[in-house]
Amino acid sequence: MARGVYIHIPFCHQICNYCDFNKFYFKNQPVDEYIEALDKEMELATKKYPESFKQIETIFLGGGTPTALSPQQLVKLLELIRTYIPMSSVTEFTSEANPDELSEAKMRALFDGGVNRLSMGVQSFDQELLKKIGRTHSNKHVYETIALAKKVGFRNISLDLMYGLPGQTMAQWKDTLEKAFALDLPHFSAYSLIVEPKTIFYNQYTKGKLHLPTEDLEADMYDVLMNQMEAHGLQQYEISNFAQAGFSSKHNKIYWENDEYAGFGAGAHGYLAGVRYSNHGPLKKYMETVNAGELPIVYEHVVTENEKREEQMFLGLRKIEGITHTIYEEKFKESMHVRYRHVIENLVSEGLLEDDPKGIRLTRKGRFVGNEVFQQFLLED
Incomplete structure (x- = not known):
């Protein structure tokens, strides 16, 4: 929803x-x-x-x-x-x-x-x-x-x-x-x-x-x-x-928080029913498509389970409060440490991440190199 x-x-x-x-x-x-x-x-x-x-x-x-x-x-x-x-x-x-x-x-x-x-x-x-x-x-x-x-x-x-x-x-x-x-x-x-x-x-x-x-x-x-x-x-x-x-x-x-939203308009992006999509960008193509009674979607991608995990990590870590263990476990029925233990331990040792019973989050030092931290959470399918 x-x-x-x-x-x-x-x-x-x-x-x-x-x-x-x-x-x-x-x-x-x-x-x-x-x-x-x-x-x-x-x-x-x-x-x-x-x-x-x-x-x-x-x-x-x-x-x-x-x-x-x-x-x-x-x-x-x-x-x-x-x-x-x-x-x-x-x-x-x-x-x-x-x-x-x-x-x-x-x-x-x-x-x-x-x-x-x-x-x-x-x-x-x-x-x-x-x-x-x-x-x-x-x-x-x-x-x-x-x-x-x-x-x-x-x-x-x-x-x-x-x-x-x-x-x-x-x-x-x-x-x-x-x-x-x-x-x-x-x-x-x-x-x-x-x-x-x-x-x-x-x-x-x-x-x-x-x-x-x-x-x-x-x-x-x-x-x-x-x-x-x-x-x-x-x-x-x-x-x-x-x-x-x-x-x-x-x-x-x-x-x-990696939740779903609808995107309307030329070039808009959305995420509905587990599918990320984007609309036609050119005005003429966008309007021709909807006027023909079709949604103006030019690209669709069904998000895999691994991709959902990746997105949860690199989007959630943008927040200063980070990602709570509870929310992650509710979504994926497993602990963050099942797939990411070594990544988390390495980033903590480098002073870029905090890990405690509540969750994980960027340190102040980590905020300066956020994109480098996020890349560490990409999984291989």
């Missing part, structure tokens, strides 16, 4: 230099027709998997940029979501947002439509860095939009921040954190830049034109991040996420 629903809105008024998500420049795109196609996809999926949608806990609008839509388009989108998803069990409804796109009309459309959490892509408070990464907002946009969101009624607001950006200094990173904390918000996500293929930054990188901070400086930025979040009363609950008590992301926890 699915716990969450992800809905992809692949339209942007500006394409960021680091973004590798499925997205399209907004101008001249069939946005209204896309919303109608989403309606048809959700109808098809809820009919095929009726049991999976009875107790949805979270909904997440991602992109692209959901707030690229007009107020009227947002109203229509939120109405169709309520048509197919029983809202009585939904406790968290998030929309991603850009600070320079959230007019009061859009904000009220979201709030009145059931959205109770905003995830805002701020990335930096340094205007020159923002230009380098392709962002169009200013600090003034951020301050005004957050004040407006609070006026409309939003209390659960999260900011996305980035470090390890081209040419970024420690002084710039500390200044961004200082300005972020001054906003007195309950949640922050902070990610190091990853240069992904098919992005503007990747093209610059392959030509030797992208000058990134050293690995040591990036690690120091992460260390400052963790220290400053703790000093400002925000608990780290996942490698890249920090929150006041009661404000951790319920939707993202579904991913980290």
